[in-house]
Amino acid sequence: MGADQFNLGLLADPGRFTEKLDIAGCDPAKLASQLRMMLLIRRVEERIGDGLVSGAIACPCHLGIGQEAVAVGVSEHLRNTDRVFGAHRSHSHFLALGGEPYALLAEVLGKADGCSRGMGGSMHLYGDAHGFKGSVPIVAGTVALAVGAALAARKDGKGDVAVAYFGDGAAEEGVVHESLNLAAAFKLPVLFVCENNLFSSHLHISLRQPADRVGRYGDTHRIPTETVDGNDVAAVSAASGRFIGQMRKGGGPAFLEAVTYRWRGHVGPREDNDVGVNRDADLVKWKDRDPIRRLLDAMIDAGILDQSGYALMGNAVTEQVADAWARAEAAEFPPASALLDLVYAESS
């Protein structure tokens, strides 16, 4: 695909990889659940985008519309006792593990039923019941935490793994390199998942790094590394499945770079044109590389799904999200006591 140690090559070329996915050998039931989950993530994030536009949601929200395949492909290999950490753009990570749309929507509305009890908003998500240990907006802030969670998993000796989601911008933070080194030196079961969407805020990777393949950092720390089309859920799933399987059997860290693209701006509901980023031409092409449409085309082509089946699925998802949103809007805010009562585990 033209990729080498330093360069993504065609993987970063807008307009490539727009054809239907290669799903040969994939389990149809699994494909249907991948499609439904990607659709759910997209509808929830679109709902959040609408809430930002209407003013119902005030907290900063970083939408990952267009990037759904990464979290969905990785999460299908994870179990509730694994330990997953996210970043500022983590709605998909939370939902793909099984987090409730209602809990996410209530959280971005600042409600007590939110996944973080209304104390975190979009940028601080928590879903321990599904293995989601937390997400924070400090760039690369949880990468070392995931390494520590992997250390805990190794001590537990039950084959659990940790996952650190971060972006290409995080690769410019020193702690990522400390974390890669520590995980490699101690052989800890952590999957580093770099969602390389080519942008950090408004800056293209070519303006920030001497090369656009972030996986080169995995290579240099002697960590098994794969760079895949992040808009191909089958490719993400296959690579992460291999890596996670090895880690469960006692293997050390692995690095998965998923090349993708976000359709909306760095933060908020708009498509970036409001912050001086001119990417209109590229965005149109990247929308053709839509991870949902490519899977759908493949499933229809393979006779696994037809248009009416897809419409039914879409309607059910839309209804689910609308219902969750209505309930979240009606939910209560946290009590005033939460302000001081949650600073420490035990009050002095």
Next chain:
Amino acid sequence: MARHNYGSAIREAFVYLLDTHPEVFVIGQGLWAKWYVGNSMTDLDKIYGTDRIMDSPVSELACTGAAVGASLCGYRPVVVHPRVDFMLYAMDAIVNQAAKWSHMVGGQAHPAVTIRGIVNRGGEQGAQHSQALHSWFAHVPGLRVVMPATALDARDLLISAVLCDDPVIYIDDRWLYDLEEDLPPVIERPLEREGPHVVREGRDVTLVGASYSTQQCLLAARALGEAGVSAEVVDLRVLNPLDATCIVESVRKTGLLCVVDGGWRTCGMAGEIIARAVESLPPSALKASPVRLTLPDAPAPSSAPLENAYYTTERQVVEAVLGLVASKKNAGKQAGKKAS
């Protein structure tokens, strides 16, 4: 009772924790070396194994962050930073992550991590090997900040810190390592119930210190006693969250307050202690303006004469208190004149 010095008392705490709490492990630089951390961890790696006493790469941030991560997965890690100065690399894990985690996830998870920073100054080590930054850490809600002044507290507050579900900054001082004491058997005490306490009773003036400066206050109090001044000494022990009740009550009794702190003056712990006393007492309770003895607002120098001028001495504490007592007497005389 067993005789220990401050350094070996810290080691006793580790022995107790590693023996009785399998979820405890230690990570940091120099843990397998003989000189990094004095006698406070000697041979622990040989007794408990290198899986529980983990010497680490030179990565303060990743190691501290990893400890925070492990603490969210059922472990009670202790991160050791042999000098507080190097711990500044780890500020994101400490201040952004550990301190805020409980609050920002709605109290559903608590990073039960202890971050041990060692103050190791003097000896012409200069600006980047000498810092005492407890006031910084005490400024951050969510962190508990502990500074033991005695061998007993060095052991017991470390145990309380590690068994506490909150992130704790535990700061010990190499200048105290030779301080000896007979230690009774360990009793686990919840950290949230520990706080400042009176370590020497007196009538005339309240001295407040933390860690090494508490020992300075005790030495000064002895000298003041010989000069006929009865000094009460309060040892801060837990700097955040700060329960200043016993300080306020002591000052209500003595009317005079002198705070001695091993950190800088501006925005420092000494200023906070004075503010707590002043805002909690009626103006008439203070017989003279409170005094603080701190480091000057300058980085630590290297050259010996400058270094000698940099650190507060017991003699300076005595003189400051005698000055306080004198100004109280003068104020009394003035009031007497006005009354007549």
